[in-house]
Amino acid sequence: MGMTMTQKILAAHAGLESVQAGQLIEADLDLVLGNDITSPVAIHEIEKMNTEGVFHKDKIALVMDHFTPNKDIKSAQHCKCVREFACRHDITNFFDVGEMGIEHALLPEKGLTVAGDVIIGADSHTCTYGALGAFSTGVGSTDMAAGMATGKAWFKVPSAIKFVLTGKPAKWISGKDIILHIIGMIGVDGALYKSMEFVGDGIQYLSMDDRFTIANMAIEGGGKNGIFPVDEKCEEYMKAHSMREYKIYEADEDAVYDEEYVIDLSTLKPTIAFPHLPENTKTIDEVEDIKIDQVVIGSCTNGRLEDLRIAAEILKGKKVAKGMRAIVIPATQQIYLDAMEAGYLRTFIEAGAIVSTPTCGPCLGGHMGILAEYERCVSTTNRNFVGRMGHVESEIYLASPAVAAASAITGKISGPDEV
Secondary structure: OEOOHHHHHHHHHHOOOOOOOOOEEEEEOOEEEEEOOOHHHHHHHHOOOOOOOOOOOOOEEEEOOOOOOOOOHHHHHHHHHHHHHHHHOOOOEEEOOOOOOOHHHHHHHOOOOOOOOEEEEOOHHHHHHHHHOOEEEEOOHHHHHHHHHHOEEEEEOOEEEEEEEEOOOOOOOOHHHHHHHHHHHHOOOOOOOEEEEEEOHHHHHOOHHHHHHHHHHHHHHOOOEEEOOOOHHHHHHHHHHOOOOOOOOOOOOOEOOOEEEEEEHHHOOOEEEOOOOOOOEEEHHHOOOOEOOEEEEOHHHHOOHHHHHHHHHHHOOOOOOOOOEEEEOOOOHHHHHHHHHHOHHHHHHHHOOEEOOOOOHHHHOOOOOOEOOOOEEEEOOOOOOOOOOEOOOOEEEEOOHHHHHHHHHHOEOOOHHHO
16 A cells, blocks of 8 residues: 555654554654743653653754744743753753744744654644755643653554646645635534645645745644645755755655545635635625725745745835735744845835734734734734634734735725726
């Protein structure tokens, strides 16, 4: 029986010739990730273990990105805990204020994730790195602690769903529209504990930023992970960002998939997820007048340079609607610099938006954009659950940077062709 990409990577890291769906394995880890919210729990657990140090100081990444710069005493205490642990164990990849970025944009940029890796992170959107042909998945803080101590993790080998992407998307159609369309199609549990494997001739038209966005939101369809094949564009990205060796795995021709979906990208329209689930999608032509109070452009899903370029292209020479709050958050310091040099930040500020230091901030209702009762926000983030961004009576509409920027100008949910 043939294996999928994910199954081949897991077999190799478990030291096995083959694995099959449902099999329990122990696999070697290439990277263990934690942030300022999840790492303190893991650190307290590892301190209870009868172990000396960590398995490899170069294969742990600790990123202070959710509540930083610290919003209150509790978040300051959390960061202090992680900072002291990183110092005590000489953790190479510790990223604090001034160096940090939003973790899932930062680690590929720093070259810490490459094709063929097995990566766990105490953050559900760790599945982002599947864009590079790696197996990466979110785990709990206790599993993170075990991973930091031993360099290993237990997995149940996932079965897979194949998504065949064909055709060339229209100008304003991005990775966000594609993954929202898919989640709207399969539901938030449609790929529960399955590998979402993306193939097809349409991939050639997707930038790496598009692919990161799609892999990032695999978890919103219930997926264990999302993964793309490694093509020339992917290899160029890895060579530009990393000195590490990588290994390319390809699915066998007779690999078994639970389901297969064919998606013609040329037919897609700008897509918005309405409250209060990412599966509650509508295309822009189905949206009636919905006034909004805030727009957020950023996050681990859509805070990369291409996202800011698209938003700046739409906002150039225009103004944010009166009464509208528009918040732009570059995902890393490098993206911030690149956006500054490209003139995007000037465009945002002249349009009446604000630009924040890198932070997860408003995405999880942390800070830098909390919603009050009955307020509505169009956001390029990844979740729109009840109370996710503030008050339980607020509403979040998930969309692409193009839709978010257009909506900031009109003051209502709007497509990029409407401004």
